[in-house]
Amino acid sequence: MNESTIYYTYTDEAPALATASLLPIVQAYAAAANVNIETRDISLAGRILANFADHLPEGQRVADALAELGALAKTPEANIIKLPNISASIPQLKAAIAELQALGFNIPDYVDEPTTDAERDARSRYDKVKGSAVNPVLREGNSDRRAPLSVKAYARKHPHVNKPFAAGSKTRVATMGHDDFFSNEKSVVLAKADTLDIRHIAADGTVTDLKKGLKVLEGEIIDATFMNAAALDEFLAETLEQAKADNVLYSLHLKATMMKVSDPILFGHAVKAFFAEVFEKHGAALAAAGLSANDGLGSILAGLVNVAGGDQIAADFEAALAKGPRLSYVNSDKGITNLHVPSDVIVDASMPALIRNGGKLWGIDGSEDETLAVIPDSSYAGVYQATIEDVIENGPLDPATIGSVPNVGLMAQAAEEYGSHDKTFEIQSAGRVEVVNAAGEVLISHDVAGGDIWRATQTKDEPVRDWVKLAVTRARASKVPAIFWLDEARAHDANLIVKVNQYLADHDTKGLTIKIMAPAEATKYSLARIREGLDTISVTGNVLRDYNTDLFPILEVGTSAKMLSIVPLLNGGGLFETGAGGSAPKHVQQFLEENYLRWDSLGEFFALAASLEHLATTTGNSKAQVLADTLDRATGTFLEEDRSPGRKIGTIDNRGSHFYLALYWAQELAKQTVDQQLAEAFGALATTLTDSEDQIVAELLAVQGEPVDIVGYYLQNIDQVTAAMRPSATFNGALDSLAG
Structure with missing residues (x-):
């Protein structure tokens, strides 16, 4: 293990495509400071193949990179940059398996109801892969997540639009409030x-x-x-009637990725509730064909081609769609509803998008309409209802003036x-x-x-101690209130509150504002403060960490992908996360159709700067600190010059944004006076990139507009991806010259 090594994770979808363009830049610049950048494959395909290495010939086997990084995360030398990865739902897992099998990998099927020892063994291995399998392994520390000052400044100078709710808006959250996870805990x-x-x-x-x-x-x-299943079914039936009576869109909001066991089942209940008559009539045939409501309507419809009478069953589903309340649509052009794929509508991203859009989602014809947002468990549903009520009463949040809600999240050791x-x-x-x-x-x-x-x-005691310490540290450093979002009426939170009060006494909190509030009240308090331009730290458990680090950033700066996410690991190392990947599938689709990648790598830029700074601090590598400082300044210029990818072809995409980061970074390195050797090394590159800007941009733009073939979706062909993501010979040559 080399203490001068940063481990950069290779993941999936759009982040993996972006890595093919960005990583060569990062490796070239880091090498000049004697820093190694190594990749480790924690993609869904990589995780699957690693878990079935004994099924594969030597040439197809891959190392268990996740296990390697998990062990590394427990050491003081750990320095890991983690990009967003697929938190596989069952449909995604099955699709990845089918793709790998088609590519010649001898791996078994995922069987929903295993009956043999071999099937049970395979199911057990796949259970280690699906859902949010990566995060519990790597997160050996608690989370410090906030908007960098440069991002906040840019959002204030170039504010996005948060739409107002219409007068008398019918949009609201529906939740159980009884017989659910919250009430039975x-x-x-x-x-x-x-x-x-x-x-x-x-x-x-x-x-x-x-x-x-x-x-x-x-x-x-x-x-x-x-969760009481009978009460859940009653609740779902009632909400379907309410949506139809109110003539609003019906939209289910779950987390069928992180909550990989419970929420797909909840999703299946909703599918069965919406299509109750179809399942009453055809349920036995669907079950016999292995078609599960838990996998979503899309999976069922796709599987009907192999079912006797499948055309009639499909017609009955279509009739039920027309008869029931109007569903919200993920993609109306392709006919993909809210109930098609359990991983398509993830509550932490979908609810902020609804609120930002004035309480409206999209219907069958693509038009916007008010929505009944259904969140069955009441543990955190009140956070979103409180936000809706605040926006209705006070108007949309203005990114040009509002404060911020950074987060300190309890997540270490799978909390x-x-x-x-x-x-x-x-x-x-x-x-x-x-x-x-x-x-x-x-x-x-x-x-x-x-x-x-x-x-x-489980929630271990050591992570709670560290969480309280981190909250106090952040409150003191930022001089703003820290609010623990804990509800004394909830059994788990009541025990956490005892620990929080106990461990707060271990710290000097004089002059600090530290409070404990139930989530809905904490939401109102934080919103009132940010409307005054003030910051408030939300100190939350793991699930609320996930929710809050999407909700507030999306309203504040337009996206959660631009956040600085630092995880100080318990044993002294660092994990640096790069933002959310919820939009990654849509970006891949556009790339394949148009050779245009909209993915914004800003989160990677922030993570890299923090990672370099951590390495400089822990190893005494002063050149790494210069790289970190100049990257920070280059990112500020990047934002000021608005070099993030545009939305459509004809503007620079992800590859163009990487070029401009490289240009601004080289310019900053060339003019800094701390390290003359680095200044000289990058002076020539800065001149070359500056003089070649028009030519490089022209080469990058020239490839847009045509379809791209990367062979696999889950297992991308590295050579073809590299060729597609590095199309500028001039830029590539300039980078090569840096190495001599």
């Missing part, structure tokens, strides 16, 4: 290290072990809760990984689920019915 704090079992006791006394040998530490918080792990179950029969310690004592118990969704989660 129970929580305990372990007095000592222990080993727990989770078991289901059926009505007839049959005991089924759901999870055995769960090791827990002293002071660890263990939560368990369940609060709700619904996404091996402790979430769809209950098979009525009975009781118990969490039992090694002494046989029942710590938590729930009476459940068949179909209920039961889950447990």
